Amino acid sequence: MAVHDDCKLKFLELKAKRTYRFIVYKIEEKQKQVIVEKLGEPTNSYEDFTASLPADECRYAVYDFDYVTEENCQKSRIIFIAWSPDTSKVRNKMIYASSKDRFKRELDGIQVELQATDPTEMGLDVIRSRST
Numbered sequence: 001m002a003v004h005d006d007c008k009l010k011f012l013e014l015k016a017k018r019t020y021r022f023i024v025y026k027i028e029e030k031q032k033q034v035i036v037e038k039l040g041e042p043t044n045s046y047e048d049f050t051a052s053l054p055a056d057e058c059r060y061a062v063y064d065f066d067y068v069t070e071e072n073c074q075k076s077r078i079i080f081i082a083w084s085p086d087t088s089k090v091r092n093k094m095i096y097a098s099s100k101d102r103f104k105r106e107l108d109g110i111q112v113e114l115q116a117t118d119p120t121e122m123g124l125d126v127i128r129s130r131s132t
Helices: 005-017 046-051 090-106 124-131
Strands: 022-028 033-040 059-068 074-083 112-116
Touching: 005 022, 005 033, 005 059, 005 090, 022 090, 046 059, 059 090, 059 124, 074 090, 074 124, 112 124
Parallel strands: 074 112
Antiparallel strands: 022 033, 022 059, 059 074
């Protein structure tokens, strides 16, 4: 599975310049490559992010998570989410599962990885507990 250059470029912008709050990636089966499906503005909320993931199709996503530590320090973590809902087709799940590691290697700077099959597995509380 090829990775479109845009995937890496947009990720670098999120990481270095914080241009985006999140990026949703989609595998384009006909072209056999991963492409950028949606970019979230820095002002977008976590709810905006979760709403942009389809209920019955797999996606990869990156989310720039801001939080405050117990010492009152502002921190951020780049979270990689492999979204694979139970309702998606088996073939869809297999393609995403087999391409994940290679795709993730293209994105240098991911700090936390989550695998989610339903929204509760990637709730803010889960992300917070994995980030701190």
